[in-house]
Amino acid sequence: MTVNGQPRQGLCEPRKLLVDFLREDLGLTGTHVGCEHGICGACTIFFNGEAARSCLMLAIQAAGAELGTVEGLMSDGKLHPMQEAFHEHHALQCGFCTPGMLLAALDLLRTNPEPTEAEIREGLAAVLCRCTGYQGIVKAVAAAAGTLRDAVETAPALLRHHPLP
């Protein structure tokens, strides 16, 4: 498989969840394990260019796939514009949900580059935060939408595989 643009491999039992493989076998602990049944969204990653729950996939299913995790967002030592916006708008406290929030928010902007506040709230319902009350997160995503507008692909491109922005 390819993770954040790098070829990676490993051996595991068929029952190993993809999120556990990322964390335990590849050492990519930025992706968090929360509820393990697809509700909380902390484990959200990019699977072949689209946000998906890594707790609801087996690692073996990702053989040959292209994955993106929160570790892949920074480039040249600089935060991704979405991460910058989270920092700027105080969109995290404990940070547990943040990796999932960042990736779900990027996927939202790819399908809907200019979301209304209501649409941002609906999109972010895919990830649960227990401490911020969402206000800062919504502000951050709205701000990032402005910054990213020119860089984010629109919906048709999403139906093809493509790397993380």
Next chain:
Amino acid sequence: MKPPKFDYHAPPTVDEAIALLTRYGGEAKLLAGGQSLVPLLNFRLSRPAALVDLNRIPSLAYVREADGYVRLGAMTRQRTIEFSPVVRRRLPLLAEATAFVGHLPIRTRGTIGGSLAHADPAAEYPTTLTALGGEVVVRGPRGERTLQAGDLFQSYLATALGADEILIEIRFPAMPDGAGFAFEEFSRRHGDFAIVGIAAMIIGQGLSCTAARLATAGVGPSPVRLRGAEEILEREGLTEAAIEAAARRAATLVDPPSDIHASADYRRNLTRVLTGRALRRAIARIGGPECPTLSSSG
């Protein structure tokens, strides 16, 4: 909170998948999108001897329009359906219902065939299949057969599929141009299963109604087609009085359960309220654009 041990197979063809199901004699589970099955595995509520993963069978994912039908491969992702121009144009009710299925990251993996075969009566796709008069094609060791929605869904999480059969295709009659439609749902949080959901399609012009289609989610062990309410509209036309009468009739056609989420009385009342809302919204859309603006994904 981790799956128990199982054998894992990812066959490249449907026939090999059927052979594996036969070999395990009912002890294997098919893995489609995994958005319902993997939680059951993680909680160890399901302990199959083997998983037969359908995700390596590319021929099971497609959207095709021909001869007045739209055919979807069972492994077509909900996300693909949500953004499919064919679905938006020919099955806009299915596109609208899809926005209520979980959240976007769930729809990335979830499939229409998996949702129908799981047969959760509070899910959106079984209700939409019922309202639109769709059918499914299943294949097993003895060949293929076709099942109507009413024959497929038997009870909570139970279908007419044999242990060695695979749901391979879903066929919907294309909605006529200008048909009105609406999917209404009430749930506690966005993305949850419906406490009550209503799918509606209205074919008509002005106050006349050629055909009405109504089906429920969340009010019984299987989706319920509200034929008695449909007949009121087909007989009396699309007047405000007929809409109200149809909504009241809908509430008498369901026998909902009481559970931790809502009482039976509350669900019956919601059936009336949501049927009225769905009908008014569907009627307002009659003759409207083929490709409606969907509410945002989320």
